[in-house]
Amino acid sequence: MKKKNVNINVEYLTRVEGHGNIVVNVKDGRLETCRLDIVEAPRFFEGMLRGRSIFEAQHITSRICGICSCGHTLASIQAAEDALGITPTAQTIKLRKLLLHYETLDSHILHIYLLVAPDLLGVKSFVPLITSHEQVVRRALRMKKTCNDLCDILVGRHVHPISAIVGGFTKLPRPKDLDAMLDLLKGMGPDMEATVELAKTLKFPEFERDTEYIALVNDSNEYPFLTGDVGSTDGVRMNKKDYKKITNEFVVPHSSAKHAKLSRESYAVGALARLNLNYDKLHPKAKEVAAAIGLKPKCINPYLNTAAQLVENVHCLEDAIAIIEDLKNTGINYYEEIVVGLNEQFKISVKAGNGVGAVEVPRGILFHNYQIDDKGIITDANCIIPTSQNTNNIEHDMKKLVPEILDRSEEEITLSLEMLVRSYDPCISCSTHFLDVRFVNR
């Protein structure tokens, strides 16, 4: 048989937020290069934070990523409060969990419908789906809008929440707001069911590679998003303060996002990682859905990250309803509403310190770390986003996948690789941007 030469070079991989290139080079049937290049202009957020007030950190870091703006907000606030020695109230924690659920729902819906479904339905984007699958597109946009409306009510807007700040909330939902949110959530039920039905019909590519999965873990029976220790499927468990021992970041020349590894050559974060670590704590309805689509831990097919997102959506919807019902029962304490600004009035006492935030955002665990001086000015900052933790794992997946599918056409290989990258939902706009596949025929 003739030894095969394959050269793939996909520039600006579309339908991922950010810019990236996939470069694959196979010479005489041997894989020589397999890379995920990140080519986006770095934005230097960590550098820019130095010299700014800790009370501005949330506002600035939210702008790292529009899709995960609430997640960045919450990780930033957690790190700031950790540094300042503030313990949030029980009410604040409930509302923050609610906000995180809204964003997870929103982001997963966007990913499942607009970014992945076109692949699985065999079209180039959701635009042709408007004619071929109008009801599906309408449902997706309707669900997306509902999440957006929920965020509008809770924090002013989804892209760059306004009222969630260090110390709590500048505006608390009124009773009528709680009712409105409850109606919106319950109203989403039928669309969510239809989404589950749709997902059951989708066929995901078959591919497996065992890897280490990392996510928040805890000792309670709650599926953790907002707080917890950092755990792994290889048995590691550490306090979030030790996050640098988890990520072990290293810089590679071809990518402006840093790479990460822990117990083996790479690790993965995200919905599938969370599900693999915390499956037992999912809402019973979510478990039913997982069973229906054949998803159980430990699942090592990265393409099924999208399926895990769907399972999480069912969980988040149910848990969000439960949180609001609880808030309605206990009633909201409006004395907790705060006006902080830049803390000109020193309403929040400030001291020097170091704080870490570790929050599960839609794409996986996100770390923020700030060092502040005794005036509350940031002297050092570090943010480690999920995608830069996953990039290394994606490259290792590609290295295993390409030899397995070498007998296919370049087009098919390219699509499989693009779909693989997309299944991780890589939000590269975070640190930088992402993707283009390059088969380089020499």
Added chain:
Amino acid sequence: MEKAKVAFFDFACCEGCQLQVANMGEALINVLGAIDVVEFREVMSEKWDRDIDVAIIEGSITNPHAVERVKQIRDKSKILIAYGSCATIGGVNGMKNGFPLDEIRRYVYGESYQFFPTENTKSVPQVVRVDYFVNGCPVYIPEFVAVLKAVLQGIPYYVPDYPVCVECKLNENVCMYDRGVTCLGPVTKAGCNSWCVNNGNICYGCRGVISNPNEKGAQDVLAKYKIPLGLILNKMNMYNKCRELEQK
């Protein structure tokens, strides 16, 4: 009549402004019915290399490659819209300009910093001619729809050049100065319906500075509330640092 060919392009930004489009919900289908979207990388695989009627540019210009790319887009586009604060005024990316470039690169990337070329952040109008502006971080969708309508009808759109305070007063908010904190509403262009103040926060100036800020009035306010000038200047730089670079 043939539908206008519209393309979205993103530069250094968080892509939150693009996301605002997806947040329109089913109304988006009506908008898509009125235009022909030929390129929108975040949600479409399709690419377009011919002339464009309307180019919508999101993000700031931060490296030599971006300068070339935005110039090429300008050359093949009839109308160019700067979309979101990153594009219209440089936005948060401008804060980088407060640091020596090599220093900030080294801080973020350590010894490998030379792999990451960067230059001072510029807004889109500091590099190419811009026909329409949609300010905001993120953009305010009702305003974007108004701009899009104006573009399709071939009429100008005027960004409000009065302060956010005007809208804020109409919304009957208690002024943040009376609540003891500083707010950039008095020097910031309106058009967002005082979004942040309505939600209990201050205005951070994301829509850019009005052309004739009442500096005397602002100083009086600062004096009245005993607020140091440095605090305000630092806050202004969060979105408006790029003002210091010359215009094209």
